[in-house]
Amino acid sequence: MYFNDDKIIGICGAAWGDEGKGKFTDVFADEAHIIARAQGGCNAGHTVIVGDMKLKLHQVPSGIIYPDKLNVIGNGVVLDPRVLVENEIKNLTAQGISTDNLKISGDAHIIMPWHRIIDRAREWRLAKNKIGTTARGIGPAYADKANRCGIRMNDLYDKKVLTEKIRVIAKEKEALLFGAWKLPVETFAEWMNMTDQLDGLWLKDGKFNVQTIADSYSDWTAKLKNYVTDTKKLINSAIKKNKKILLEGAQGLLLDIDHGTYPFVTSSNCSAGGFATGLGIPPQSIDRIYNILSAYTTRVGAGPFPTELGSEEEISSENGNNKMSFDQSAQLAKTAQDDYTVGKVIRHIAGEFGTTTGRPRRTGWFDAVACSLAAKINGPDVIITKLDVLDVMPKIKICTAYEYTGPETWYNGKTIKSGDKFTAFPTDARILKYCRAAEFIEFEGWNSNITSAEIYDELPTLAKKYLAGIEETTGCNIKLVSVGPKRSQTIIK
Numbered sequence: 009m010y011f012n013d014d015k016i017i018g019i020c021g022a023a024w025g026d027e028g029k030g031k032f033t034d035v036f037a038d039e040a041h042i043i044a045r046a047q048g049g050c051n052a053g054h055t056v057i058v059g060d061m062k063l064k065l066h067q068v069p070s071g072i073i074y075p076d077k078l079n080v081i082g083n084g085v086v087l088d089p090r091v092l093v094e095n096e097i098k099n100l101t102a103q104g105i106s107t108d109n110l111k112i113s114g115d116a117h118i119i120m121p122w123h124r125i126i127d128r129a130r131e132w133r134l135a136k137n138k139i140g141t142t143a144r145g146i147g148p149a150y151a152d153k154a155n156r157c158g159i160r161m162n163d164l165y166d167k168k169v170l171t172e173k174i175r176v177i178a179k180e181k182e183a184l185l186f187g188a189w190k191l192p193v194e195t196f197a198e199w200m201n202m203t204d205q206l207d208g209l210w211l212k213d214g215k216f217n218v219q220t221i222a223d224s225y226s227d228w229t230a231k232l233k234n235y236v237t238d239t240k241k242l243i244n245s246a247i248k249k250n251k252k253i254l255l256e257g258a259q260g261l262l263l264d265i266d267h268g269t270y271p272f273v274t275s276s277n278c279s280a281g282g283f284a285t286g287l288g289i290p291p292q293s294i295d296r297i298y299n300i301l302s303a304y305t306t307r308v309g310a311g312p313f314p315t316e317l318g319s320e321e322e323i324s325s326e327n328g329n330n331k332m333s334f335d336q337s338a339q340l341a342k343t344a345q346d347d348y349t350v351g352k353v354i355r356h357i358a359g360e361f362g363t364t365t366g367r368p369r370r371t372g373w374f375d376a377v378a379c380s381l382a383a384k385i386n387g388p389d390v391i392i393t394k395l396d397v398l399d400v401m402p403k404i405k406i407c408t409a410y411e412y413t414g415p416e417t418w419y420n421g422k423t424i425k426s427g428d429k430f431t432a433f434p435t436d437a438r439i440l441k442y443c444r445a446a447e448f449i450e451f452e453g454w455n456s457n458i459t460s461a462e463i464y465d466e467l468p469t470l471a472k473k474y475l476a477g478i479e480e481t482t483g484c485n486i487k488l489v490s491v492g493p494k495r496s497q498t499i500i501k
């Protein structure tokens with residue numbers, strides 16, 4: 009029903025991630041024969057709701073809940089075998105879900121213990137300018153891949169060769185950590201325990217313990233042996249057989265290493281282009297890309313966020329343990345005077361707390377300047393999620409222009425100065441840092457519960473006006489609208 013005549017559909021977050029991709033991955037997975045991940049790794053956190061069951065997945069594609077569908081982890085993913093074996097596969101098995109239908113590319117690069125440590129160490133060195141990574145080792149693993157010194161899934165099956173590789177690489181990483189970066193050995197030990205929960209097993213004399221690392225990785229990979237295959241061959245032969253394939257994106261366009269708000273980005277291509285390279289399929293075989301956009305904007309981690317309601321500092325006082333109920337939030341929405349409180353209402357109504365880290369997400373108004381990038385890079389088709397979260401808001405805004413407030417500088421071939429307006433998104437964090445949301449279109453809130461609307465015409469006129477505003481200001485075509493977390497709460501426009 010949702011695939012229509014398409015055979016290969018890709019789902020991309022169109023902002024900074026957490027737009028609600030999980031639900032739609034699930035909606036489309038229902039009809040697909042294959043569900044494939046092409047990039048990212050366990051920095052992603054997808055919550056899939058099936059009946060009363062809530063599943064948290066990081067690397068395993070969301071189609072795993074269906075025994076008759078293949079789930080592919082492609083060559084473009086950086087895989088953490090520990091998380092896969094000891095967390096994801098273990099939890100799925102405990103819930104009675106088989107993982108026999110999982111396939112892993114032998115060419116996928118592997119997250120090693122030093123990747124997590126280097127991830128933390130870079131953030132520690134950057135201090136105030138840190139990226140706010142998920143500390144899962146993603147950036148350092150992709151850096152080694154690009155630097156041609158990574159370890160791939162296929163490399164893990166010859167213990168002798170693996171041990172030698174680990175010995176050589178560990179020495180290099182120690183020279184970086186303890187030599188150039190002067191990381192205190194105690195901090196290293198603390199992080200090793202924190203990130204790997206192995207009670208120091210991977211440490212020896214304050215260094216990486218080559219033998220136990222090789223043993224641990226060999227144990228996990230032995231458990232993964234039956235899953236590893238040539239996934240390129242598998243998917244391309246499925247394409248020939250006209251199978252329906254869902255390409256499951258992770259993160260979001262504004263976190264893309266090329267098109268996002270560099271350097272506050274992740275280290276992979278989470279735009280549509282990443283699907284072809286991350287799975288080894290012809291780009292022209294992809295029939296449609298859906299941009300997933302939430303009806304307001306969120307961001308986790310550091311970095312510029314022009315339509316942010318409140319500031320990172322204000323939000324850091326909140327934590328996932330003090331959540332407001334829906335009624336408390338709705339009450340607060342009526343009296344909210346300042347931006348931070350409006351943002352807090354959105355955060356608590358929608359439960360915007362990270363799946364992977366539990367961090368409160370930063371929230372803001374819909375940003376048409378940023379979101380119009382999606383139509384240019386991924387194509388115009390959009391799914392709007394979480395529209396119901398705005399049910400209690402008296403006023404709703406869309407930002408249509410930024411004002412630059414920084415020092416005179418040069419960007420993309422021209423001089424820019426304070427007071428200049430941006431209606432096209434500047435993807436350079438150096439510029440974006442000085443951009444303030446300056447022009448808005450304000451919409452009246454519809455002030456009613458839309459969670460049981462089943463067809464487009466059942467939406468209040470004011471909600472339809474808001475959706476039309478999103479289309480006009482971004483150049484996107486809205487195809488589907490989500491009015492609640494359940495699969496059935498999906499409206500075709």
Ligand code: IMP
Nearest residue numbers: 025051052053140141142273274308309
């Ligand atoms: P990394 O991917 O862990 O290197 O983190 C880089 C940036 O991407 C940080 O701002 C993270 O918060 C953000 N990020 C990574 N994965 C996700 C995700 O799945 N959702 C939202 N933000 C993410």
